[in-house]
Amino acid sequence: MTPQQQAIGVTILFSAIGVLADYYLKIASGKPFPWNSWQFLLGLSLYASTAFGWLFVMQHLKLAAVGILYTSSMLVMLAIVGYFGFGEKLSIREWIGFALALASVVLLVRDH
Numbered sequence: 001m002t003p004q005q006q007a008i009g010v011t012i013l014f015s016a017i018g019v020l021a022d023y024y025l026k027i028a029s030g031k032p033f034p035w036n037s038w039q040f041l042l043g044l045s046l047y048a049s050t051a052f053g054w055l056f057v058m059q060h061l062k063l064a065a066v067g068i069l070y071t072s073s074m075l076v077m078l079a080i081v082g083y084f085g086f087g088e089k090l091s092i093r094e095w096i097g098f099a100l101a102l103a104s105v106v107l108l109v110r111d112h
Contacts, residue, residue, distance in 0.1 A: 007060035008069060014050045014057070015073040021046035023081055068108050072101040 001009075024043035028034040057066055076098055082088035 003060045007057045010053055010057050011061070011066060011069045012073050014053060015070055015077060017046055017050055018070075018074055019077040019081055022078060023085065026086070065108055068104055072105045075101050 021043040024039040024046070028037045028039035028043060031037045031039070034040050061069075079090060079094065079098060083090060
């Protein structure tokens with residue numbers, strides 16, 4: 001596996017960690033004092049845990065590529081969590097947006 005492929009995998013993994021952090025922050029946001037909840041602290045810790053790995057990713061991928069890959073994968077994963085975890089419904093426009101996000105990732109990966 002090339003360093004670029006490893007960086008792509010790490011970026012997707014960090015998207016998943018970010019989604020998990022967002023899940024806990026969403027739960028914390030429903031509390032009367034969200035900043036004092038263990039869910040907030042866990043979400044914050046999960047976000048912070050990825051900082052060191054981003055240095056590896058940014059050594060091997062263009063910043064624009066990191067942005068597209070991270071945002072697209074996080075978008076799809078957050079939609080899945082919202083749908084199954086919080087009962088949020090998706091419109092046809094959102095489904096089209098997800099398809100376009102995935103298309104951008106396919107185009108991006110073919111460039112590396």
